Amino acid sequence: MSTQEFKQAPHKLLVIPGPIEVTDEVLYANAHPSVSHVSAEFVPVFGDSVRMTRDVVFSKTAQPFLISGSGTLGWDQISANLVEPGENALVLNTGYFGDSFSDCLRTYGANVDEIKADFGATVDVAEVEKALQSKKYKIVTVTHVDTSTAVLSDPRPIIAAVRKVSPETLVVLDGVCSVASEEIRMDEWGLDVIMTASQKGLGAPPGLSIVLVSERAIKVFETRKGPVSAYYASWKRWLPIMKAYESGSAAYFATPPVNLIYAYHQSLLQLTKANLSLEERFKLHAEASGRVKAAAAELGLKQVPVDPSAAANGMTALYCPAGVKSSQIASLFMKRGVVIAGGLGSQKDTYFRIGHLGITAVEKSRGDVDRIIQVLKEVVAEATGKSA
Amino acid sequence: MSTQEFKQAPHKLLVIPGPIEVTDEVLYANAHPSVSHVSAEFVPVFGDSVRMTRDVVFSKTAQPFLISGSGTLGWDQISANLVEPGENALVLNTGYFGDSFSDCLRTYGANVDEIKADFGATVDVAEVEKALQSKKYKIVTVTHVDTSTAVLSDPRPIIAAVRKVSPETLVVLDGVCSVASEEIRMDEWGLDVIMTASQKGLGAPPGLSIVLVSERAIKVFETRKGPVSAYYASWKRWLPIMKAYESGSAAYFATPPVNLIYAYHQSLLQLTKANLSLEERFKLHAEASGRVKAAAAELGLKQVPVDPSAAANGMTALYCPAGVKSSQIASLFMKRGVVIAGGLGSQKDTYFRIGHLGITAVEKSRGDVDRIIQVLKEVVAEATGKSA
Numbered sequence: 001m002s003t004q005e006f007k008q009a010p011h012k013l014l015v016i017p018g019p020i021e022v023t024d025e026v027l028y029a030n031a032h033p034s035v036s037h038v039s040a041e042f043v044p045v046f047g048d049s050v051r052m053t054r055d056v057v058f059s060k061t062a063q064p065f066l067i068s069g070s071g072t073l074g075w076d077q078i079s080a081n082l083v084e085p086g087e088n089a090l091v092l093n094t095g096y097f098g099d100s101f102s103d104c105l106r107t108y109g110a111n112v113d114e115i116k117a118d119f120g121a122t123v124d125v126a127e128v129e130k131a132l133q134s135k136k137y138k139i140v141t142v143t144h145v146d147t148s149t150a151v152l153s154d155p156r157p158i159i160a161a162v163r164k165v166s167p168e169t170l171v172v173l174d175g176v177c178s179v180a181s182e183e184i185r186m187d188e189w190g191l192d193v194i195m196t197a198s199q200k201g202l203g204a205p206p207g208l209s210i211v212l213v214s215e216r217a218i219k220v221f222e223t224r225k226g227p228v229s230a231y232y233a234s235w236k237r238w239l240p241i242m243k244a245y246e247s248g249s250a251a252y253f254a255t256p257p258v259n260l261i262y263a264y265h266q267s268l269l270q271l272t273k274a275n276l277s278l279e280e281r282f283k284l285h286a287e288a289s290g291r292v293k294a295a296a297a298e299l300g301l302k303q304v305p306v307d308p309s310a311a312a313n314g315m316t317a318l319y320c321p322a323g324v325k326s327s328q329i330a331s332l333f334m335k336r337g338v339v340i341a342g343g344l345g346s347q348k349d350t351y352f353r354i355g356h357l358g359i360t361a362v363e364k365s366r367g368d369v370d371r372i373i374q375v376l377k378e379v380v381a382e383a384t385g386k387s388a
Numbered sequence: 389m390s391t392q393e394f395k396q397a398p399h400k401l402l403v404i405p406g407p408i409e410v411t412d413e414v415l416y417a418n419a420h421p422s423v424s425h426v427s428a429e430f431v432p433v434f435g436d437s438v439r440m441t442r443d444v445v446f447s448k449t450a451q452p453f454l455i456s457g458s459g460t461l462g463w464d465q466i467s468a469n470l471v472e473p474g475e476n477a478l479v480l481n482t483g484y485f486g487d488s489f490s491d492c493l494r495t496y497g498a499n500v501d502e503i504k505a506d507f508g509a510t511v512d513v514a515e516v517e518k519a520l521q522s523k524k525y526k527i528v529t530v531t532h533v534d535t536s537t538a539v540l541s542d543p544r545p546i547i548a549a550v551r552k553v554s555p556e557t558l559v560v561l562d563g564v565c566s567v568a569s570e571e572i573r574m575d576e577w578g579l580d581v582i583m584t585a586s587q588k589g590l591g592a593p594p595g596l597s598i599v600l601v602s603e604r605a606i607k608v609f610e611t612r613k614g615p616v617s618a619y620y621a622s623w624k625r626w627l628p629i630m631k632a633y634e635s636g637s638a639a640y641f642a643t644p645p646v647n648l649i650y651a652y653h654q655s656l657l658q659l660t661k662a663n664l665s666l667e668e669r670f671k672l673h674a675e676a677s678g679r680v681k682a683a684a685a686e687l688g689l690k691q692v693p694v695d696p697s698a699a700a701n702g703m704t705a706l707y708c709p710a711g712v713k714s715s716q717i718a719s720l721f722m723k724r725g726v727v728i729a730g731g732l733g734s735q736k737d738t739y740f741r742i743g744h745l746g747i748t749a750v751e752k753s754r755g756d757v758d759r760i761i762q763v764l765k766e767v768v769a770e771a772t773g774k775s776a
Contacts, residue, residue, distance in 0.1 A: 001397065007389045011421035019422045019646060030647055031419035033399035034407045034593070036727050068595050069620065070456045070642035076620045104619040199643060205422070207456050207595045207645030230618055231492040232457065232464045252732075254458035255587060257595030258407060259418060260648070339424050344640075 003028045012334070015372055016341040017147050017177055017315040017355035018200035022263075023270060030205055030263035037258050038250035045265050046245040046256065052268035053210060056179060056202070056278065057194055059186040062212040065238050066264070068257040071176045071197030073209035073233060075104035078139070078172055078193055080230035081221050085109025087138040090131055090169075092123040094153055095146030096345040101174060108229050110138075119347060120149055120306045125157045132165040139170045139192075144178035148344040150317035150353065151305045152182065159190050170217050176200060179210075180271060180278075181285045181314030181357050192217040198260065201285075201314055203267040203358040207260045281362055282313070288361035288369045289313040292354060295373040299380045304351050314357040317343075319350060324383045326352040332379040338371065391416045400722070403760055404729040405535050405565055405703040405743035406588035410651075411658060418593055418651035425646050426638035433653050434633040434644065440656035441598060444567060444590070444666065445582055447574040450600040453626050454652070456645040459564045459585030461597035461621060463492035466527070466560055466581055468618035469609050473497030475526040478519055478557075480511040482541055483534030484733040489562060496617050498526075507735060508537055508694045513545045520553040527558045527580075532566035536732040538705035538741065539693045540570065547578050558605050564588060567598075568659055568666075569673045569702030569745050580605040586648065589702055591655040591746040595648045669750055670701070676749035676757045677701040680742060683761040687768045692739050702745040705731075707738060712771045714740040720767040726759065 006028040014021055035042050046066070053064040067073060083089055089110040091102045094117045102112045115131060117123045128140070140162055142155045155173050162169050170192040175184060179194065180201030186194060192214045199206035213221070213235070221235055228234040237253045244251035272278065293303065293311070296318050304317035311317075320326055326342035329352045333340045341353040354376075360368040380386075394416040402409055423430050434454070441452040455461060471477055477498040479490045482505045490500045503519060505511045516528070528550055530543045543561050550557050558580040563572060567582065568589030574582060580602045587594035601609070601623070609623055616622040625641045632639035660666065681691065681699070684706050692705035699705075708714055714730035717740045721728045729741040742764075748756040768774075 001395045006394070006419070008419065008421045009389065011423070014422045014424060016424050019425065019643070022422055027419040027421070027647075031394070031396065031415040033396045033415070034402045034409055034587075035399070036402060036404050036729070037407065037594070038729075039727060068456065068458045069461070070644070072642035073457070073620045076618065079619065107615070107617070107619040107622070197643070199422075199646075205645065205647040206425070206643045207648055227495070229495070230464065230621075231467065231495040232461045233618075233620070234495070254460035255407070255585070255594045256458070257593065257645075257648070258587075259415075259593040260595055260645070339427060341424070341426075 013338045013368060013371060015355045015360055015368065016339060017353055018357065019206050020200060020203065020355055020358045021360050021368070022203050022205065022267065023359060025270065026204055026263050026267045029266035030259050032259050032262040035258055037255050038252060042258060043245055043248060043250050046261055047248060049261055049265045049268060050242055050246045052272050053212065055272045056268070057184045057186040057212060058188065059212060061215050062186055063218055063239070063242065065211045065213070065235065065242055066261065067209045067238060068207065068254070069209040070206065071195070071209055074195030074211050075101050076230055076233040077209070077211050077235065078195060079105045079108040079110060080233050081228055081235045082170060082193070082217060083108065083110045083138050084224060084226055085229065086111065088113065088135055090115070090137045090140045092128065092140065092142050092153065092158065093117065094122060094143050094149060094151040096148035097143050097146050097174060101141055101143070120151060120304045122151060122153050122307065122310045125161055128158055129161045129165055132161060132169065137166060137169045139172050141172040141174060143174040144182060145312040145314065147177040147315070149304050150312045150315050152310050152312045155191065156189055163190070170220060177312065177314060180281070182312070183282045186212060186214070198264050201357050202264065203271065204264040205260060207257055208264055276362065285313040285356070285361045288356040289316065291369055292316045292356055292372060295376060299377065301380065314361070315353055315355045317351055317353045320352060321380060321384045325349045328383060329379060332382055333375055336375045336378065338375050401726045401756060401759060403743045403748055403756065404727060405741055406745065407594050408588060408591065408743055408746045409748050409756070410591050410593065410655065411747060413658065414592055414651050414655045417654035418647050420647050420650040423646055425643050426640060430646060431633055431636060431638050434649055435636060437649055437653045437656060438630055438634045440660050441600065443660045444656070445572045445574040445600060446576065447600060449603050450574055451606055451627070451630065453599045453601070453623065453630055454644070454649065455597045455626060456595065456642070457597040458594065459583070459597055462583030462599050463489050464618055464621040465597070465599050465623065466583060467493045467496040467498060468621050469616055469623045470558060470581070470605060471496065471498045471526050472612060472614055473617065474499065476501065476523055478503070478525045478528045480516065480528065480530050480541065480546065481505065482510060482531050482537060482539040484536035485531050485534050485562060489529055489531070508539060508692045510539060510541050510695065510698045513549055516546055517549045517553055520549060520557065525554060525557045527560050529560045529562060531562040532570060533700040533702065535565040535703070537692050538700045538703050540698050540700045543579065544577055551578070558608060565700065565702060568669070570700070571670045574600060574602070586652050589745050590652065591659065592652040593648060595645055596652055664750065673701040673744070673749045676744045677704065679757055680704045680744055680760060683764060687765065689768065702749070703741055703743045705739055705741045708740060709768060709772045713737045716771060717767060720770055721763055724763045724766065726763045
């Protein structure tokens with residue numbers, strides 16, 4: 001059968017902050033017949049995926065790594081390849097995923113300092129400057145959007161502080177919940193590493209760890225003093241593979257997730273080669289986000305991010321009405337065929353999260369945002385005993 | 389649309405030793421609409437996949453780990469969780485994948501000794517006994533079928549030697565190219581670890597690292613002296629997740645490859661719940677293998693495995709006719725719509741590999757084995773300038 005004939009099965013509307021709703025074309029690509037990972041047929045699909053990954057963050061020079069794994073594997077890649085045991089890392093922590101990045105760095109022997117923002121807040125740049133003056137850090141990490149809180153941290157003032165105080169320090173962006181839904185200009189901004197995953201703004205099923213590394217960071221990697229402290233996550237193994245596929249020939253270290261690469265390739269085509277520019281896509285994400293956040297405010301729901309200008313455009317995190325638990329809110333959404341997420345971490349019962357990423361934000365004709373808002377109104381009414 | 393309506397697109401017959409041809413039902417499951425990884429809908433799918441993974445190796449008690457990644461990630465799991473830095477590992481090396489396992493173990497700090505078989509041969513058990521007497525090994529690793537050579541190593545005499553000489557040593561089976569195509573009785577034989585991947589005998593797309601760990605090995609893991617030396621590959625992180633899903637509740641460490649778990653689940657249903665028993669499936673693999681190997685012998689082609697009783701049932705590795713390179717053989721197959729693999733490693737030009745795994749071996753009505761044999765005859769005739 002052909003891609004035109006394929007239609008995904010009817011299902012509940014999935015609006016958690018990843019995995020997200022994906023197109024029929026992406027799912028059909030994921031159902032591609034089995035193909036050899038080293039075949040002439042597959043090589044350009046992988047090579048183009050590498051190239052288009054660069055396009056999504058407006059980079060001309062970064063080295064993408066597309067490796068079978070969860071987004072989490074990106075932390076291992078960064079920790080094992082860029083930070084040597086005993087070196088210092090500074091983690092700007094705006095939620096659950098900052099905690100985890102620190103854990104991962106420590107596992108591979110880094111000395112980690114954290115600047116921890118209050119729940120829902122961003123980190124103070126003056127504090128970052130102070131920390132950078134106090135000791136030499138190999139990397140500073142910023143979670144662009146912490147999926148646990150929807151807090152959006154602008155990496156640009158952080159990069160400026162690093163350039164001023166400690167220009168050799170590499171700036172790493174955890175973009176798992178921001179790539180393709182928030183504007184990121186890797187080269188122009190001077191980011192050294194961006195890590196992300198396939199199942200959020202990039203609009204493919206989960207199972208692909210995606211990391212982009214600047215030329216400068218590749219040089220730091222290539223001039224390590226000691227060996228890389230992981231095997232599967234080692235760029236020493238993967239760098240020749242990525243270069244081979246991009247230049248049009250196959251190479252083998254570990255079998256890539258062939259079907260998922262077809263799906264990711266299809267999604268990248270829709271992201272980067274469609275009529276809609278990336279800039280327009282960001283605008284549509286901001287618009288969808290604005291509508292959900294305005295509707296929530298009208299219902300008297302408070303956002304988790306304390307500063308409205310530091311809230312994600314791809315998701316919304318809202319405190320529950322007084323006396324209501326997030327699990328109740330999620331159940332009431334589910335009753336209406338809409339899947340949202342509860343909270344994450346120690347305050348998980350007190351707030352809930354709605355994703356508006358990818359086609360949910362961009363393809364208005366689907367009516368996903370209208371439906372989210374309508375159901376949100378009904379759910380709040382039912383939960384608080386008022387009529388909608 | 390429904391699974392009955394879905395048909396995979398026409399394509400070349402893929403008979404490399406993985407990825408393999410998979411059923412329409414498996415591909416349709418891989419095109420499942422997006423689902424939350426923590427939803428009530430997904431939890432039993434993951435939980436049943438864990439349980440059925442155990443069934444495939446006739447285990448009642450092993451702990452399966454299903455983690456997004458290539459098969460290679462299994463080496464990291466074993467190296468980082470079971471062997472502490474400075475401990476000894478003994479690798480029984482029957483090809484390319486033995487070399488790689490050693491590299492991985494060394495990366496995580498193990499002292500590795502290898503017993504290296506000649507190309508195409510298996511390791512001598514007397515040598516293994518001698519090595520086990522010489523020092524204390526934490527693990528011994530056996531590559532059940534080395535995908536590079538098709539050499540089949542029976543783990544039973546190795547396990548017997550270990551039990552006699554060094555009963556505390558854990559026996560690890562690299563079953564990437566053997567699980568579901570060769571008989572493995574994990575509990576009865578006393579294997580401590582089996583690692584494999586989704587895209588070979590298990591009949592799903594690539595992207596899932598599958599490891600089974602005996603109760604005894606879990607105890608060794610749980611009584612480690614030092615911390616686990618990897619983050620993403622850490623069983624400390626994954627053990628509670630696997631237990632949660634199996635017991636019917638969701639838990640989060642990293643987003644599982646939801647679509648691929650649906651596909652793997654579908655394949656496991658076909659493997660373990662179909663009319664055909666696993667024993668019958670092994671017999672059909674042996675039969676398909678016997679037919680391919682007999683046809684090759686009739687054509688005067690020599691197998692890479694030197695001992696016919698130590699050759700895989702899921703694949704065949706054959707030396708090229710004199711003066712012919714494996715790339716030529718592969719091209720001649722390709723011209724006829726059949727995809728096979730060249731060699732791997734330093735002798736890669738001199739031999740080629742044919743996979744006969746999963747539905748290719750088991751579903752006789754597909755006629756895959758007939759086609760392999762017919763095309764092999766034509767290819768050898770064309771390559772050697774004789775008429776078929």
